[in-house]
Amino acid sequence: MxxxxxxxxxxxxxxxxxxxxxxxxxxxxxxxxxxxxxxxxxxxxxxxxxxxxxxxxxxxxxxxxxxxxxxxxxxxxxxxxxxxxxxxxxxxxxxxxxxxxxxxxxxxxxxxxxLSPFGQNAASTIRDAREREKKDMADLNDRLANYIEKVRFLEAQNRKLAADLEALRSRWGKDTTSVRQMYEGELSEARKLIDETNKQRGALEDQIKKLQEQLADYRKK
Structure with missing residues (x-):
């Protein structure tokens, strides 16, 4: 042996x-x-x-x-x-x-x-890693909850603003229609008066031009 x-x-x-x-x-x-x-x-x-x-x-x-x-x-x-x-x-x-x-x-x-020192260190490392993972997960959950809360609040604000804008548009549309109907006749008469005035102005300009020509001929004589 x-x-x-x-x-x-x-x-x-x-x-x-x-x-x-x-x-x-x-x-x-x-x-x-x-x-x-x-x-x-x-x-x-x-x-x-x-x-x-x-x-x-x-x-x-x-x-x-x-x-x-x-x-x-x-x-x-x-x-x-x-x-x-x-x-x-x-x-x-x-x-x-x-x-x-x-x-x-x-x-x-x-x-x-x-346990041996190596085993104790490994167990401690694993335990610390799991604790960090749990803490990180809790932080992420809190941040996600806050984000969801803000999104819901903003959606509610958007719905409220959209409703207010629609109400203002409907009210302003009715007021505009009534004012337009009220002054539509006056606007038509004013446009006609402007057209007639432009025609009279053109006729007067022609007369002035003729008179200026006659005056120039008279001075030459």
Missing amino acids: AEMNGTEKPLPVKTATAYKSPTTHRVMPADTKATTKTENTSYGDNVKSTTTTTEYKSSNMSEAPDYRSNISARPGFSRTSTSSTTSTSYGQPMSGGRVLKIVTEMGSSAVGSG
Whole structure:
């Protein structure tokens, strides 16, 4: 079995639970070569996993299926691994043959007394973001309510002004009609008088022109 060379910083643990895969015993031929590899994996601060892989090689070994036990922990934020390999030969060295691989994986998990600093910071950031979103949403709702109130007020003012304008137009139209009917006759007589005066003026201008010509002829004599 390989010796683990990795070192890990001890962490405070409240509870721990270890899981171990079942062990399989096989009778190996004399010319079997065994190779063992151990890997340590760390997920976050409180979750660790250990994987041990053993390979058996023999030129006379019959075909056997691979056996693997997979027990994995929940993924974390960091991963460190150390491994060492030892080789033991039974009998003569072999040039080839079947390969039998046995993987033994052990995992352990622990639950601490609280969240890690990273988790606390993330939770605080999410909480602050949600609070800001709620505040922004409340402000937008207030602004929308004020806008709707102003729009309704302006619509009411427009309806009132339109009604007042229509009333003034109707009243002024009636007054204009009565005044027009009252002075229509006088306006017609005044137009006729202006036309006659223009005609008389034209006739007088012709007479004045003739008299000026006669006066000029008299002076020449």
